[in-house]
Amino acid sequence: MQLRKRVLVTGGAGFLGSHLCERLIAAGNDVLCVDNYFTGTKDNIAGLLKDNHFEAMRQDVTFPLYVEVDEIFNLACPASPIHYQFDPVATTKTSVHGAINMLGLAKRVKAKIMQASTSEVYGDPIEHPQTESYRGNVNPVGPRACYDEGKRCAETLFFDYHRQHRVRIKVARIFNTYGPRMHPNDGRVVSNFVLQALRGQPITLYGSGSQTRAFCYVDDLIEGFLRLMATGDDFTGPVNLGNPMEIPVKELAERIIKLTGSSSTLIYKPLPQDDPTQRCPDITLAKSKLGWEPTVPLETGLKRTIDYFRAFV
């Protein structure tokens, strides 16, 4: 007799996936983590491996997967520009073939499935803050397209499987999220700045540093995932999940310098092509449908992240 919910997390050994697996195990589920360890590590899930209800499987989501589960969180995909541009063709395949395989699995076993989509579907947004109805401003042939268009196509597949095959879908559009277990070499702004500050190296601002982002602490985001998965079948999203506290990247650098007590200076580097100039979620929908909003202040989240990264210095 099956007592526990069987939950599959693809990309479960990554930054977000490992936090999600932890929450799912703590809530008494049976968790299957599927990962090809491209950017995720076994270290991220080491603490879970001793639990009988946690299982790790090396598998690439671009290949079909035959398992029996009740819910699927589809997170497998490199997420930082450095990692997703390393092998752009593989990135698009991961999003598109991965979505087809996981949706096919959900269809066969009648599982509910959540897609980890992204604010990158809005590209370099002209509407600000971004609501879910905004259709975006993506360059389809630029260096970010392998990720942005892959994720857009995955959303299309989710909605077509829903309309055509009645698969129960949930689409989360995740905005910049940070916290412990971010990959130290992923080049994302929080991990870069924290490590540079802790090492006393110059902080690398791309462009003028006036571009904005809004940073969500990982625990808040995972709570949003769980609430989204728990919604009734009539709610599919897409729904923005992020912290609407928007700040310029330069101000983030100054805050991290202050919190670390670092002597680092600021240096300016060229702005990467197609780097969005502003990004901030409108989370009205998440508030009303999920009763969710972030609760961890930036300073608290940054302090926890800084403590995590001390071991890498």
Ligand code: NAD
């Ligand atoms: P991450 O790189 O730490 O995690 C991705 C995981 O997927 C890794 O463990 C990696 O090894 C695995 N993976 C990659 N390709 C795979 C494949 N073909 N088959 C199996 N596993 C594969 O990144 P993250 O920040 O934890 O992101 C998780 C998901 O959330 C991604 O889908 C990402 O696009 C999305 N997302 C994250 C953010 C963020 O700010 N962290 C923002 C928007 C969207």
Ligand code: UDP
């Ligand atoms: N950025 C920066 N210095 C760095 C890394 C990133 O100024 O060392 C900038 C980057 O150009 C972007 C923002 O910080 O404007 C966020 O970058 P990240 O790669 O974390 O995520 P994005 O939101 O661009 O996907």
